[in-house]
Amino acid sequence: MQADTRIDGLRVAVTGGTSGLGLALVEQLAALGADVAFVARTAASVERTAQATGVHGIVGDVGAKDDIYPIALQIAGRLGGLDVLVNNASSLGPAPLALLADTQCEALAEALQVNVIGPFRLTRALYGALAQSAREERGALVVNISSDAAVNAYPTWGAYGASKAALRHLTAIWGEEAAADGVRFLSVDPGDMDTPLHAIAVPDADPSTLKRPADSARELIAAIVAALPGRAARAVA
Amino acid sequence: MIAADRPSPAPAKLLAIDAEGQIRHKRRSDLAMLFDAGDLIVANDAATLPASLSGTHQASGKPVEVRLAAWRSSPATRGRGTAEGGGGGGPLHHAAHGPPPPSQATWEEPAVALPWLADPTRFVALVFGAGDYRTPTEHRPPPPLIEPGDRLALGPLVATIANVLGHPRLVELCFAGGGDAVLAAIARHGRPVQYAHVHAPLALWDVWTRIAARPIAFEPPSAGLALDWRTLAAWRRRGVGFATLTHAAGLSSTGDPALDRRLPFDEPYRIPASTAVAIARTRSRGGRIVAIGTTVVRALESAAGADGGIEAGDGVATGRITRATRLRVVDAVLTGVHQPGEGHYELLGAFAGDATLDRMAAEAEARFYRAHEFGDSVLIERQPRAPRRYSTAPMIGPYPPCPGGSLRPSAGA
Numbered sequence: 119m120q121a122d123t124r125i126d127g128l129r130v131a132v133t134g135g136t137s138g139l140g141l142a143l144v145e146q147l148a149a150l151g152a153d154v155a156f157v158a159r160t161a162a163s164v165e166r167t168a169q170a171t172g173v174h175g176i177v178g179d180v181g182a183k184d185d186i187y188p189i190a191l192q193i194a195g196r197l198g199g200l201d202v203l204v205n206n207a208s209s210l211g212p213a214p215l216a217l218l219a220d221t222q223c224e225a226l227a228e229a230l231q232v233n234v235i236g237p238f239r240l241t242r243a244l245y246g247a248l249a250q251s252a253r254e255e256r257g258a259l260v261v262n263i264s265s266d267a268a269v270n271a272y273p274t275w276g277a278y279g280a281s282k283a284a285l286r287h288l289t290a291i292w293g294e295e296a297a298a299d300g301v302r303f304l305s306v307d308p309g310d311m312d313t314p315l316h317a318i319a320v321p322d323a324d325p326s327t328l329k330r331p332a333d334s335a336r337e338l339i340a341a342i343v344a345a346l347p348g349r350a351a352r353a354v355a
Numbered sequence: 356m357i358a359a360d361r362p363s364p365a366p367a368k369l370l371a372i373d374a375e376g377q378i379r380h381k382r383r384s385d386l387a388m389l390f391d392a393g394d395l396i397v398a399n400d401a402a403t404l405p406a407s408l409s410g411t412h413q414a415s416g417k418p419v420e421v422r423l424a425a426w427r428s429s430p431a432t433r434g435r436g437t438a439e440g441g442g443g444g445g446p447l448h449h450a451a452h453g454p455p456p457p458s459q460a461t462w463e464e465p466a467v468a469l470p471w472l473a474d475p476t477r478f479v480a481l482v483f484g485a486g487d488y489r490t491p492t493e494h495r496p497p498p499p500l501i502e503p504g505d506r507l508a509l510g511p512l513v514a515t516i517a518n519v520l521g522h523p524r525l526v527e528l529c530f531a532g533g534g535d536a537v538l539a540a541i542a543r544h545g546r547p548v549q550y551a552h553v554h555a556p557l558a559l560w561d562v563w564t565r566i567a568a569r570p571i572a573f574e575p576p577s578a579g580l581a582l583d584w585r586t587l588a589a590w591r592r593r594g595v596g597f598a599t600l601t602h603a604a605g606l607s608s609t610g611d612p613a614l615d616r617r618l619p620f621d622e623p624y625r626i627p628a629s630t631a632v633a634i635a636r637t638r639s640r641g642g643r644i645v646a647i648g649t650t651v652v653r654a655l656e657s658a659a660g661a662d663g664g665i666e667a668g669d670g671v672a673t674g675r676i677t678r679a680t681r682l683r684v685v686d687a688v689l690t691g692v693h694q695p696g697e698g699h700y701e702l703l704g705a706f707a708g709d710a711t712l713d714r715m716a717a718e719a720e721a722r723f724y725r726a727h728e729f730g731d732s733v734l735i736e737r738q739p740r741a742p743r744r745y746s747t748a749p750m751i752g753p754y755p756p757c758p759g760g761s762l763r764p765s766a767g768a
Contacts, residue, residue, distance in 0.1 A: 174535055187559035188542035194402060195475065195538050195570045243563070245584075250400050250568035250599060254627050298591060299584070 121151035124349045125339070128152045129197040129251070133180050133240070134207030136163040138313030139263065142335035143204060148173050150339070155193045157207065180207050180236035181228065190243035200247040202342055204261045205237035205285075211277025213318045218276035226277045233281035237262055238288060245301070252300025257346035261338070262289045264305045275319075302345050308334035367581070368724055368731040370692070374738055376711040378718055383732050386689070387586045392594030393642035395633055399576035399650045400599040402567035405545030405559055406574070406606075409487070410509035415499040418485045421509060422548050423541075423573055424606040425479040425620035427527055475538045476530045479520065479620060481609055482507075491551040492610025497523060510544030512537065522614055548574050548606065552727050561729075571623075572604040577728030578648030578689050596637060598630040602650040602672070607698070618698055622672045624654035631667035634684065638663065643686040643736075649702050652676060652685050659683040678704030687736040692719050692726045706737045 130147050134140040135156025144156045148171045155174035158164050168175030174196045178185040194200055211229035212221050241248075241260055252258040267275045268282035286305045293303030310316065312328040343350050367383035381389075390396065406423035484496035501523065507514040518527040530537045547557040564579035566587075587597055602624040609615050634655075637644060646652045657672040658665050663683040675698070682705050693700040695716060703712055715733065724731045 168535075176535075176539065187563070188539075191402070191404070191542045191559065191570045192535075192538055194568060195542075196535060199569055243560070246400060246402065246564065246566040247568040249566065253599065254629055298588060 123352045124343045124346075126151035128201050128346075128349070129199055129256075130202040130204065130342075131155045131157070131193045131197070131200055131244070132204045132206055133157045133236075135175075136160070136167045138315060139308055139311060139331045139334055139338070140204075140206040141167060142331040143206065143338060144171055144173060146332070146335050146339060153197055155196055157189055157193075180205075180240055181209065181232035183239065186236070186239040186243055190240060190247075193244065194247045199251055200244055200258075201251045201256050201346075202259045202261065203241060203244055203248065204263070204338075205240065206261075206263045207236070208233050208263065208315060209278075209281075210315055210319055211281070214321070215274040215278075215319055216276075217274055221277055226280070229277040229281040230284070233278070234284045234288065237285060241292070245296075248301045249299045255348065257348050258301040259304060259342060259345050260289070260292070260301065261304045261306055261342060262286070264289075264307045266307055266310075268305075268307070278319075304341060304345055306338055306341055308338060368722070369734060370715060370719055370722075370724060370731070371734040372707060372711060372715060372736060374736040376707065376714075376738055378714060380718075380722060383581055384586075386581065386732075386734075387589035388593075389734070390590065390593075390595045390643070390645060393596075393637065393640055394645060395596040395598060395637040395642055396590060396645045396647060397630065397634070397651050397655065398564075398566055398579050398582060398597070398599050398647035399572075399602045399604065399654070400564075400566045400568040400579075401572035401576055401601050401603060401650075402564075402570035403547060403559070403562045403572045403575045403604075404570050405541060405547050407488070407546045407548045408509040408512065408541070408544060409546075410507055410512070412482075412499045412501065413506045413508055414502075417499040419498050419507060420483040420487060420495075421507060421514070421528070422481045422483070422606060423478045423545075424481050424525075424609075425573065426571070426603055426623055427477040427479055475534055475541070476532070477517075478528060478530075480514075480526055480528050481524050481606065481614075482526055483524070483610075488549045488556075489551055489554075492608055495610055501526060511540040512544060522611070524609065524611060525614060550608065550727070553729065566599060568599075569601050571601065572650075573606055574604055575728060576602065576604050576648045576650045577691060578651075578732070580729065581689065581732050582647065596633055596642070598627075598633040600627065600630055600651065600654050601625045602654040604650045615698075619653070619672075619675065622650070622653065623669065624650075624657070624672060625669050626654065626658055626665060626667050628667040631665045634665045638684075644684055645687045645689065645734075646685045647689050649676075649688065649690055649699050652682075652688050652702065652705075655684045656680065656682060676702045676705050680705040682706070682737055685737070687734060689732055689734045691728060692724045692731050692733055694726060703733075703735060706735045708738065711738065 130152045132140050132143050135144045136158040144154055147154050155176055157176045157178050159179045161177045164175040164177050176189055176192045178189040209229050209232035212225035248258040262285050264286050265282045267279035268286045272279060289303045289305040296303060309329045311331045311334050312325045313331055316328065369381040369383040369385060371379045371381055404423060408421045410419060412419045482498040482501060484498045486495055501516055501519060503516050503518055505516045513531045514528040516526050517529050520527060547559060547562045549557045562575040565583050566579060590597055603622050605620040605622050634644060646655060653672045653676060655665060656676060658670055665684060688706060690699060
């Protein structure tokens, strides 16, 4: 992949960056010339992905309150600021999936922690950096990864669907509020992909019927570029 | 005047002094309604590092607390003096007390030495003996005898003393490891620097301002704690401009009178092009430049040309702003409630005369204004006066490089 002038030097942070869509995003963004930091919980996986991609790996759990500021500090410190935050890390809630009446409260709480409160906390901690990027006319964007389960009522997807619905609405309201600060918010449904999360949710799914994460990542990067008007105007190298 | 004992956004007070020296008592939330269309607010968007690291001096086995105090400034970033420092030159003129000028090639590539682009592995630091912030800094025991080459084990970090900087507490140190690993360890192990007047341990979310962006300050640019997004939105609606710069605020206190006289340390700053443009436009239209915090005053006055013009880019503030400083850019400053004798109080002397400052201190005391970084606020407009001569205050000099071979962790560290 060749460096892309629309992406070159763009400072991007991706949570959940060691598998599935997050990993594909990290790989493609790095190849296109972005300055990338990613976050994941497992030190060994972070080390492996950082080695393979040559970008900044950060160990942390976006579902844990005490991890948020150390993560934000490392993102803004190593990238020298931030242009794009992709809140991609997600929790399914109960695994395997369960009817709501069978769902442990803790499993719902976990889904809300990772899928709603975590992205809220991390975005809030990095909002100053994003607003700075907007003031310097680099363009500032928060992408929250959504799902069709945020809109449709799929049985057994209650914890995940409720949390993604909350994230989607949070994204919409924050986008209204942040427009004047020059920070854009985007909710993106990447589709049903062949990822570890999907394998936990639907263990017997036929992978050939699922989207490849790399294809979703490509679409997502196009959406990022389209949402950064100054960048969208640049010619491809 | 009473000390604020915890971070609190609770109904804070604002003591406002206008250009005629008139004092008004307001609520800090009134900030949203102060200032006129055409004025420009300039704030410091530096985020704060957790710069206090506890651990052990390996040679003696004794406990130490290290407070990262300043970036180890390299000659390539020491181009810009303060208003008092160098006089007359362009933005890259040399501070009179600085090191010999480096080669021309270095001047053309100053970015390589900026802290936000370099490894976060080298710092100027203060070392305290046993104990923590609960003991006032002036009562903290001295550290064990520290010599160049000594190692400090600070949680997951290993630091090697590169130099002792003319005082047993002040050192230059280098952390072993790459930038990612060192910053991760600082993020996990470090605590925000704090002082005895705040009893509960502070977390990063207590000391990051809402606008905090790049983490390069060692103590919070605390005047910015008064800002929130609601206030910024109100200013925007009313035509009051808002811009930022990034200034790496260093430690404000060392607990040692001799060292405190050397404060503030050299502090790198960056002024974005958009901010320089906004300042020029504001000045040309007769608007006021309002600095949120003393760090903004220091950076802007350091970057100002003789005509008060600001050039965008990177510099290092090396001097001290005092009553003798003729302000060239800043018309007003929002700051904390400071007492006579503090460095920040001395800085206010550049804005107002003794009689006004005496009245300010008396009224703040009589009305129980809370001092310190989580306390109430003071807004003071520059008062017209006859120009004065500049002064030059000596700062800490250039530092030699870290010794070779000191960056590897020791076995078993």
